[in-house]
Amino acid sequence: MPPRPLPRPAENDAVLVSQDVLSRLKGDILDGHFAPGARLRFAELQRLYGAGIGTLREALSHLLPEGLVELDANRGFRVAxxxxxxxxxxxxxxxxxxxRAIVQSVRHGGEAWESGLVLAFHRLARIERLTREERKQRSSEWLAAHRDFHRALVAACPSRWLLRLRAQTFDHMERYRLVSQRHRPLGPSKRAEHEAIQAAALARKAELAGELLAAHLRETTETVLRHAPQFMPPPPG
Amino acid sequence: MPPRPLPRPAENDAVLVSQDVLSRLKGDILDGHFAPGARLRFAELQRLYGAGIGTLREALSHLLPEGLVELDANRGFRVAxxxxxxxxxxxxxxxxxxxRAIVQSVRHGGEAWESGLVLAFHRLARIERLTREERKQRSSEWLAAHRDFHRALVAACPSRWLLRLRAQTFDHMERYRLVSQRHRPLGPSKRAEHEAIQAAALARKAELAGELLAAHLRETTETVLRHAPQFMPPPPG
DNA sequence: CAAGCAAGCATGTTCGAAAATCCAGCCGCT
DNA sequence: AGCGGCTGGATTTTCGAACATGCTTGCTTG
Structure with missing residues (x-):
């Protein structure tokens, strides 16, 4: 069951093949199409993404420092x-x-940030109002909207480094959520929480927004951990 | 003036050419052989490192998410x-x-950590006792020893992620130090500070070690900033 | 003379053939 | 049976030729 048909139409605006492969490969790792620990063989990747070996290596090399794949010499790449x-x-x-990022973002955000946040929240809310069944079918849409919403919240944070590191950890958190979701039913919508965070942010209550966001994230992690035994690989012993 | 002669003897134990190129290229960016903002042309890189284009692209792709190089489509790679x-x-x-890493490291470190720290400090101290002239000549040796010393300090920190992110920011801090050093005389040795930090760590005074280390790093940054106009590129206007 | 265009060159990007390496299974020996 | 070495096939790694793109220069035209 290949993640996707071969030369997927350029729905993203990647100019370079390597960048396109990179984003698709990353998506397929994050959503568990490639299981944690699985070997990534070039023959298969070539078939799936229709790219040459060199290009695939380039994409995998990019994912290496992000911690999403690992490499051992002459044995190739593995999903982390x-x-x-x-x-x-x-x-x-x-x-x-x-x-930290949302607190600074709320404090520094201007009109453009507000508009961006309102728009991102609106898009997310539209999907989260649907029934569980519909949400399941449009999960990739939800995923993008959710990602954009969280990015919009912190977008006005002036620290480029904080945003960069946040993005790195966000990817890993997303992988844990998605991988665990494959082994248990879709949880209830977090619609109310998202709305509360957005409201606090727009009301310029920086500290409150920070607390709400932190609680939201911690709870998500706890939910995943509660279901961990179902999808975590048993310890190597 | 090439950074180094062509097929440098394998002084590191990199099994893969791409890994070897990666570490050399990274070193040459960190120490300012390739100036910030400079374009990285494949013809030159091929000449310098004796590797094929594909291999070079792989190394550069690795440096991309670390924030040391940038890529714009069809225009190639640039030093950040x-x-x-x-x-x-x-x-x-x-x-x-x-x-944070040193505090946790001091609290969790065992015998192996202590030995490693003592050894790393000893190596660094040997070089820092030398005269300024000698230190200048053996700067690459000092660089490695300094790096190892700081790594040894935090080595016992149980958080893999904290260590991973620390390593990322460490690289960038090192680049700032080295690039600024090219434009001003070598500063005085930080020997006393290093010794104080090591002593606090070995005495298991976690908080103290943390404070000393933080002060040490902040002072280094302030020194670099004080000399910033001499090496910083003028704002694009 | 300025603006626009085109040709030519410099450079970046992609791809898969060829070499290197690893590994599983087989064989012979103790 | 257990151990060590060997071989063939599977896989990874490296490399640069071939193609694509962007930039400069110099010509043409209004």
Missing amino acids: AISAEDLRDVSDLHVEFEQ | AISAEDLRDVSDLHVEFEQ
Whole structure:
């Protein structure tokens, strides 16, 4: 069951093949199409993405420092493993990054930030109002909207580095959420929480927005951890 | 003036050509052989490192998410720019990472950590006892020892993610230090500070070690910033 | 003379053939 | 049976030729 048919229409605006492959490959790792720990063989990747070996290597090399794939010499690339320990580790840092970023974002955000946030929230809310069944069918749409919403919240944070690191940890958190979701039913919508965070942000209550966001993220992590045994690989012993 | 002669003897133990090129290229960017903002042309890189284009692209793709190089489509790779603003940004986060990491490291470190630290400090101290002239000649040796010393300090920190992010910001801090050093005389040795930090760590005074380390790093950043106009590119206007 | 265009060159990007490496299974030996 | 070495096939790694793109220069035209 290949993740996607071969030369997927350029729905993204990637100019370079390597960038296009990169985003597709990353998406397929984050949503669990490639299981944690799975080997990534070039023959298969070539078939799936229709790119040459060199191009694939370039994309995989990009994912290496992000911690999404691992490489051991002459044995090729593997999807990075997951563990409850790693989840707690990355989650703690991620919550902190998000909290700090949103506080600064609320304090520095101007009109453009407000508009962007309102728009992103609106798009997310439209999907989250649907029934569970509909949400399930349009999950990739929800995923993009959710991602955009969280990015919009922190978009006005002036620290480029904080945003960069937040983006890194966000990816990993997303992978944990999505991988765990494959092994349990879709949870209830977090619509109310998203709305509360957005409201606090627009009301310029920076500290409150930070607390709400942190709580939202912590709860998500706890939910994933609660279901962890169902999808976590057993310890190597 | 090429950074180094062509097929440098394999002084590191990199099994893969791409990994070897990666570490050399990274080193040459960090120490300013390739100036911030400079274009990285494949013809030149091929001549310098004796590797094929594909291999070079792989190494550059690795440096992309680390923020050391940038890519714009069909225009190739450039060394990432520097600025006083970026330095403050990355420095603030770096100081915090180091401080938290050393506190945890001191609390969790066992015998192996202690030995490693003692050894790393000893190696660094040997070089820092030399005269300024000698230190200048053996700067690459000092660089490695300094790097190892700081790594040894935080090595026992149990958070893999904290260590990973610390390593990322460390690289950028090192680049700022080295690039600025090319435009001003070598500063005085930080020997006493390093010794104080090591002593506090070995005495298991976690908080003290954290404070000393943070102060050490902040002072370094301030020194660099004080000399910033001499090496920072003027604002694009 | 300025604006627009086109040709030519410099450079970036992609791809898969060829070499290197690893690994599983087989064989012979103790 | 257990161990060590060997071989063939599977896989990874490297490389640069071939193609694509962007930039400069110099010509043409209004």
